[in-house]
Amino acid sequence: MIKNFVDNIHNEAYKDYYLAPVLDAESYVFTGGRREVSLDGSWNFSVDMYDNCLRAKWFLEEETNSEGRKVPLDYGFDDWEEIPVPAVWNLVKPEYFYYEGPAVYSRRFLFDGKTEGHVFLRFGAAAYEARVFLNGEFLGLHLGGSTPFCVEVTSYLKEENRLIVVADNTRRQDQIPSENTDWFLYGGIYRGVSLFSVPDTYIKSMNVHLEGWREKQVSVSVSLGGASHYEGGEAVFSIPELQIKESISLGPGGTAELTFVAEALSLWSVESPKLYDVQLSYLKEGTVIDMVRDRIGFRTIETRGNEIILNGKPVFLRGVCLHEETEENGKAVTKEDIRNAFIKAKEMNCNFLRLAHYPHTEWVSQLADEEGLLLWEEIPVYWWIDFSNPKTLADAKNQLTELIKRDYNRASVIIWSVGNENPDTDERYHFMRELAETARELDKSRLISAACLVDAVNLKISDRLEEHLDIIGFNEYYGWYDPDYQKLITILEESKPEKPVVISEFGADGFASTSENMNKVRGSEEEQKEIYEMQVELFKKTSYIQGTVPWILFDYRTPKRLGAYQKGYNIKGLVTADRKREKPAFTVMKKFYEEVRKNEQRD
Structure with a gap:
């Protein structure tokens, strides 16, 4: 010893x-x-x-x-x-x-x-x-x-x-x-x-969604927690504004699924983000044991061929990527920070945000419900991770499950993303496939995506994971990391996807130029503007692209970026890190999105 x-x-x-x-x-x-x-x-x-x-x-x-x-x-x-x-x-x-x-x-x-x-x-x-x-x-x-x-x-x-x-x-x-x-x-x-x-026995979960926009069929699932054995009781779901009250008996496991038609329901949309106060009560022998509330919008999201369909109508995702960060608060963003980001995105005519590259605060989806913004939410299965490690897969599944449980009732959330820019190896394929299956099992009311890499050898959109996704996310930086635009032209022409494609990232550095000569330096705001103009013209010609999401709304901190003009920031933002000054590329996207919006209104 x-x-x-x-x-x-x-x-x-x-x-x-x-x-x-x-x-x-x-x-x-x-x-x-x-x-x-x-x-x-x-x-x-x-x-x-x-x-x-x-x-x-x-x-x-x-x-x-x-x-x-x-x-x-x-x-x-x-x-x-x-x-x-x-x-x-x-x-x-x-x-x-x-x-x-x-x-x-x-x-x-x-x-x-x-x-x-x-x-x-x-x-x-x-x-x-x-x-x-x-x-x-x-x-x-x-x-x-x-x-x-x-x-x-x-x-x-x-x-x-x-x-x-x-x-x-x-x-x-x-x-x-x-x-x-x-x-x-x-x-x-x-x-x-x-x-x-x-209470001793309590409502542990309440998931609500709309199953059919035309039929206006509402689905509610409830599960109880606390007691090891449940002795009867019922769940009562109500929408007071519509004078709706529906009840169902709870099963022996303390679970129930309820569906009903709400003909008077107004659908939640970008143009009209209607929300309803809802309430769920757990009763036993007529006595209310527990009660929870939420504020919910009702809408459907699906795909049809290359189209994304919101409430039965095609929608083009006029988006931008957003990190959870401000210079003053870091990741501990405030509601004011979020509202300011929404204001800037709407000034650019956005209807969509990709929340990169991890779950943002729940305030984002709550406020997006109120403001009428669509959201892509994802977990940080980012670049290379230990795809062959069961512990890592369990971690990823749990983060995805926690995110879905937290935001299931948010109308603004239309896409769950299971990863970003992962190499197409066998280990990665099996890992990501399981995540996509997990998301679909937990939530059949939303679309599944991932931000994928292109086949750079054969120059086409190709990823084995596509068969498990509803939307193909395509990250590309032609004109920047690869200056050859012809490659992007070839990729867009040669690809024949059977699903909607969202350009989930594109862009370039943009630092403030101080003289005419500086504009000719790689990474200037003028070069960023030119790259955006080239990209936008290509997007207009490609019918299967159903959304564009430039990288990124605001410059943000990163220890990887240590160049003379970066100084610890990724400067691909369309707005400076202090959120005060728009770069010229911001106006390019604003005009493009205004054109898309007007075309949708005419259609």
Whole structure:
């Protein structure tokens, strides 16, 4: 026996203690209409680059040893600096800007204990691994830096509580995304944290969608959580504005699916984003046990040949890509930031946004529902990842499932994307196919896509994954990374897709020119404008292209871009990073989209 073994020094398998329970999509609870107590505000914080909170189990707050003697402490939760939650740590202090690794958050809160049923913590997102501790107990591990998660805390609550979260944004090969990305990897608890209560048996999920735009047939599915056995009861779904109230008996598993016709329903559209307040109640012997609410628009989305069909009519996706970032807030964007982005997109005559390259805050889809913008949402299966690793596939499936559960009821979301610019290997094909199948199994009311690469040898749109997709996403940078426009002309002429194609990325750098001579330098705004003009003329001639999505609306931070004019930014934006100045290419797209819009109105 090794008698001088010190666990927090010599045990390199220390993380094995924190692998379970896993907080995944199965633990997610629908919170619409529930009263949530916010835990946002000032939290104590410290970077922990050696991971000592986990190694030495600081969360136990043991101030004495086994002999009852006081021991020195290497931490001081309540004495640490305070930083805001939600926020990214990178922008709190200059010395944290490039920090990647574990960091510890701590805050105290009071709980009156007057509750029956279950109490949950909900996190909007924390990058990337998040380990949650309450009053010295490890509650679970969540993987994925952009999706929400819940954890039950009922049996761990006291009148005075300490909540600790170890957030770790270390890049790892087996994660989603992997080690190499073209955006800034912000760290921290950057979306809201809240506490909410539910009854012993509660509504865990409510999914609502329209099955037929002509018939106006509404579909509602509900599942219960809490009790291990369900003894009858019914679910009642209502749309008060339309005086609709429909009920159905719950099955033995606490699930039910309800369909009904709502003839008076007004369809949600880009031009008229009509929303209805809806309510779902769970009743037992006539008594309401639980109730949730949402604000929902009803529309259908499908494809017909090369066309994308919204509510029975063809629609061209006049889009632009958008990262979740501002210079002031990083990924912790505010509702005002989102509204400002929407205003700029609408000024460019957009009806569509591609949310790159990970799930954005749920505020985006909620506000898009109100504003009448269509959305493409995706998970960060980006470039190369460990496609042969079952753990990586499980991570990707869970992130996709959490995203779909969160945004299922959002009319604005019309496309789930399962990846971006992945090499066409056998491992990648099987990986992505499973993701597409998972998305279709969870949600048959939306379209499935992926942003694919072109066959650069045979010069045509070709990807084995196409057969599992509804829309082919085509990323291309002809005129920029490959200056030969003839290749793009050949690709568009030689490709004969049987499905709609969306040009999911195109563009070029655009830095501000200061003289006529500067305009001739690669990457000037003038060259960017010329590339956009060339691209647009080709798009006009290609009938199967049913959407265009330039890269990108705003310049944004990325450690990959270190050129003389980039200086840590991807400068392909149509608007500068401060969101104040439109580049000339913005006007090119604005005019193109205005032309497309007028043609649609004439048709």
